Amino acid sequence: MTESAALEAASSFEDLDLSREILQAVTELGYTTPTPIQKQAIPLVLSGRDLLAQAQTGTGKTAAFALPLLQRIQPHANTSTSPARHPVRALVLAPTRELAIQVHDSVVAYSRYLPLRSTVVYGGVGMDTQEAALRNGVEILVATPGRLLDHAGNKTLQLNQVQFLVLDEADRMLDMGFLPDLKRILALLPKQRQTLLFSATFSDEITRLAQNYLSNPLKVEVARRNTAAETVEQVVHKVREDDKLDALLDVVRARGLPQALVFTRTKISADKLGRRLQRRGVDVAVIHGDKAQVDRITALDGFKQGRVKLLVATDIAARGLDIAELPCVINFELPYSPEDYVHRIGRTGRAGASGLAISLVSPEEEKLLAGVERFINRSLTVSPLPRPEPPPRASVPQEAQTLSGPVRQRLAPRQVCALLLPPVQRKDSAGES
Ligand code: AMP
Secondary structure (H helix, E strand, O other), X not given: OOHHHHXXXXXXXXXXXXXXXXHHHHHHOOOOOOOHHHHHHHHHHHOOOOEEEEOOOOOOHHHHHHHHHHHHHHHHOOOOOOHHHOOOOEEEEOOOHHHHHHHHHHHHHHOOOOOOOEEEXXXXXXXXXXXXXXXXXOOEEEEOHHHHHHHHHOOOOOOOOOXXXXXXXXXXXXXXXXXXXXXXXXXXXXXXXXXXXXXXXXXXXXHHHHHHHOOOOEEEEOOOOOHHHHHOEEEEEEOOHHHHHHHHHHHHHHOOOOOEEEEOOOHHHHHHHHHHHHHOOOOEXXXXXXXXXHHHHHHHHHHHOOOOOEEEEOHHHHOOXXXXXXXXXXXXXXXXOHHHHHXXXXXXXXXXXXXXXXXXXXXXXXXXXXXXXXXXXXXXXXXXXXXXXXXXXXXXXXXXXXXXXXXXXXXXHHHHHHHHOOOOOOOOOOOOO
């Protein structure tokens, strides 16, 4: 065993002083070893210190704050039906609705053996159901900033007993212009509290936020921001802009990809790509900031359940999405910011699994590619576009032929679903520009 392997093995969740109920939930989720951010953050949060943590989605940061917070709230757990016995004790703020939902799902999973209540509130949907949950009382509230203020303004929500505040993906909250909302929320909270700030990057703005609202925080840093760039297999195909749709379908088919998350730069190009793929008969869904919340949730559920083969997303919509075992990310368009490239490819190859990121780069995007290479400090190999298997011979029933012989033997069971994509049609006549 190497020294680092020995160190890893030495640390288990049992070593982290977590309660029996929390350990049981974690074990049932299949977590055996705490991730580096969990090893570092859990003892510090349990000791009551404020925390300034640099960690991206995929590092296990949610459990890093949620497990010790649950443990600290556990003494207040009770089964009383009185709302007064269930004041909000922990508030978690997240930049996007999807991230808020995801964090809340994790809180629910981690607290399944504790009589603690939690809920999530976010914009884009009616207030009524959320108000009812808040009126009943919850110990843990996960929220996006705007909607939280709406509820606070309506007096459906009291925040004067909040002991713990988590700012999740604080850098993205600032990028999205939430600073004024954050300040208003912070003014509603007791001064005496424990504050945990998680951010993928530490900009000057984040440092200022921490100076103003955290008390003598400990700094924890787990992964350099280009870690994903080092572990994910990255492939570049040079493609003319007009040929990108065919190239995308070729890549999916030739690699036998069961599913992929496909990025565009703008909402308009996401919608356009969605329409073009639909016309090609692909099971596709699109998420971006202008989509109704219910559509975003339906799209994400469809993708998680495998009904949706290609999920087209913009950077902000995809930020923080946790989709287990996402095998591949495809950059249909490179982002303007190299940091977004790293965030995008960080969606694949989670928790040590190998990931694949494919970029379709047009001549107009050469400069963006150079920017990415500078940022991740390595040059990316350009590969020729793979060509999919030729279509099966007409004399054999198509289904039998597609799933037989050498092709079938080469494919993992999951990859067989890729063959459920409709046959490649070149340049359909539906007029898609
Ligand atoms: P997060 O960075 O919080 O979004 O977590 C990324 C993924 O890792 C989620 O699917 C978690 O359920 C999973 N995860 C978190 N901690 C562990 C762990 N210690 N062992 C295995 N998986 C984990």
